[in-house]
Amino acid sequence: MLFERAAELSGTTGGRVRRLLDATVTAAGLGRLAWVRELLGRVRDTGDGEHRDLRAPHMAAWLETMGGNPRATLEVLLRELDRLAAEPVQEPAQVPGVDSAAVSSAIASVGLSATYLGDPASQRATADLLPRAAARWGQALTGSTSFLFARTVSDPDEQVRAAVLTAAFEHRRHGGRGDAAAQLGAAASLLDEQALAVDLLDPPVQAVLSGQAPTIYLSAPNALVWALIDLGRWDRASSVAVANLEATRVNDIPGLRAIAHAQLAVLELLRGHRRGAGAVLEQLRHEVALVPLAHLRLRWAQALAAAADDEHEDAFALLSTALTPGGGPGAAGGAVPQPHGLLALPDLAAAARRTGRSDEARELLEQVRAPREGRWRTARQQLRLAAAEALLAPDAEEAATRLGDQAWSPHAAAWPLEQAVLLLELAELQHGAHLPGAQETAAAALEAFTRVGAAGWGGRARRLLRATGVQVRPVADDVLAALTPQQEQIARLAAAGLSNRDIGERLYLSPRTVGSHLYRSFPKLGISNRGQLAALLDGAAGP
Structure with missing residues (x-):
C-alpha cells in the first residue's frame, strides 16, 4: 500500500509513524480490523514512545468498540483527550495527529461509545470533556458534525436539536461527506427524529454495504436498522440487517456482528416469530456480549413478544430485570441505558398492571427516570413516560382517560408499533371498565398491527375484538415462520x-x-x- 511504502522510505522515526498511522486510518475505514491490528503493532515497534499522534491510541481504542468493548474505548479516549486539552497551547493545528481533524474523529468515537453504554456516568464524562476540547481546538472542532454528535449523546436540549436539524438541512441541500451524513443521522435518531435519520443514513449505508464508500462509519448500518424498526419499516430493516450481518462476518467485526444478530432477533420477535427469533438467538450465544443499548432493545422486544401472547408474568420479568440498575448482563456499569430505558416503561407498566406488581413498577419507573430528572426530553420520551404513568393509575377510568391522551396524540403516529400497543392497552382498559370506544380503539390497533406486520399483537387484538362482540375473520399462522x-x-x-x-x-x-x-x-x-x-x-x- 502507498502509505506503508512511504513509511519504509521515511528518513525519521516520526515520519514512519505518521505514514503507518495514515495507513491504519485507511484500513479502519475499509473495515479491515486485522490489518489495523498489524499496522498498530508496527507503529509500536517503530515508535520511540515520544510521538504525540492521537491516532495511535484512537485506533487501538476503536478496535475495542468494534470488538464489543466500548467502555475500554471511552476510558482510553477520555484520558488521551483530557491530557491533550490540558497541554500548553503550541499551535496544535501544526502538530500532525493532534490537529482538530484527529480530535474530531476521536470525539466521534467517544460519542459512539457513550451511546452504546448509555450510562449517565459516561454521558457526564463526555459532556465534561467537550468544553475543554472546545477551548483548546476552537471553531475548527466545535463546528464539526463529530462535536455536534457528541453533544447530542451527552447533553441534548432544544438548542442541540435545532443545531442538528439545521446541519441536516444544509447537508441535504449542499451535499457533503458520507461520514458527516452518518453522524448527523445517528444524532437525529438519538433525538427521536427517525424519519430524518433514515433520510441521512440510507444513502451512505447503501454505499458502504455495496463497497462504494469505504470510509463511512461502520456502525452506521446498525443505526439505520434501529431507526427503520422504530418507524415500522421492517422489511427494509431486515434487508439492511441481513446485508450488514454478512459484511461484519466478512470483515470479522464481532461487536457489530453481535448487534446485527440482535437486530434480526428483534425483528423476528416483533413480527411474532418467536421460534425464528430463537434460532437467531442461538447464533447470538456464540458472539461477544452485546453492548448495553442493544441488550436492552433485545429484552424489550422479548417482553413485547411475551405480552402479545398474554404471557404477562414473563414480560414483567424480562423488563424488570432489564430496567433494574445492575440487574442484567447488559447493564452499563450498573445503570440502565439512557434515554432508551424510558421508552420501555409503558410496556413494563402494562405487564405490572396485569400481574399485580404496580408498586414495583412505580419504583422502577422512578429509578429509570431519576438520572434525567429535570433535563430536556424528546417528544417521544415525554409521551412514553406519560403513558407509563397513566397505565399505573389505580383507577381504570382515570388510566383510560390519561392513556387515551397519549395513544391518540399526533406525536404517537411517528412510532406505529408503540402507538398500536398503547391503543390496544387502551381498548382493553375501556372494555374491562365498560367504557365506550373499546371496539373502535381495538380496530385501530389491529389495522396498525397488520400494516407493520406484527402478527402476534394482531392476534391479541383479534381476541379482544371477539370479546367485544365483533366478528373477526380468522387468520392463518404466518406461513413464513419456518424460514430463517x-x-x-x-x-x-x-x-x-x-x-x-x-x-x-x-x-x-x-x-x-x-x-x-x-x-x-x-x-x-x-x-x-x-x-x-x-x-x-x-x-x-x-x-
Missing part, C-alpha cells in the same frame, strides 16, 4: 415479482445465492415454484 430471516426476506421479494438478480442487488447477494435460498425454502412451505409462493402469501394476507 434471510430466507423470509428473499421469499417476500420473490413473491412481489422481483427476479433473482433484482433481489441480489437489493440484498447484496449473488443471483445464485438467492436461487439457492429459494430452493431450500420451497419445501419448508410445501410449494415448488414462485407462482405458488405469491399465492401462498396472498392467501395469508388480510384481516
